[in-house]
Amino acid sequence: IQKQRRLLSYFPEI
């Protein structure tokens, strides 16, 4: 099963 990742795990909040 493939799960949709969230963007925040790649792009840090500034």
Added chain:
Amino acid sequence: MLEGKLEQASLFKKVVEAVRELVQDCNFDCTENGLALQAMDTSHVSLVSLLLTADGFSEYRCDRNLALGINLVSLTKILRCGNNEDILTLEAGDSADSLVVRFENTQQDRMSEYALKLMDIDQEHLGIPETEYAASITMPSTEFQRICRDMQSISESITIDCTKGGVKFTCEGDIGSGSVTLKPNSSADKPELCTKIDLSEPVSLTLSTKYLLNFCKATGLSQQVTLKLADENPILVEYPLSAGHLRFYLAPKLDE
């Protein structure tokens, strides 16, 4: 104070049309370099990054950095009051509570002016890291749109596999499966129809069909689209503008 004049309202109308389903409220950051917008969709899966550089405006002035908090549904209502060919001027004072939107027809005998109330939006800003992409695919934007449209009725996901020989879009769903393969090609007469692949290593990414299709709302802004892929990283879907760009990032689907 901000004052930006675009010779054709259609550019701004199309840009807002392209992002308004993903993003509802967002800040337009105005600097001397131009207008920029960065916002995530509500489920925090994709990111829109728009840049309209100052040289894309026939007149542009921004003395002080401004963040204009705008509801895109409301902005759309106002932009629909102008025609595509109208000259569009955006104006906001330094501590303004509204954005003035002016339309002027090409005959210069009809002027209209609307004011959009601004909002205070506390928006998270994301740092987009420098990424070494394994593959960069440039293709006709209508072709990308067609693939996403065709595959949406078959599967919630599209897998993009890129090798030196070509790029393959695959979908698999309850009713069956499908694939489209595009090989690099070039045509000097019609560069907008070319497919170009720059590859450092083969790469494969699985992505949500719904979001990819949403990005395709930008198709009318550019004849070509560039997809940038790196393993297990968000895809970058870029529509170049005559002065600036409209970029979408989408986090991949990964095995549990």
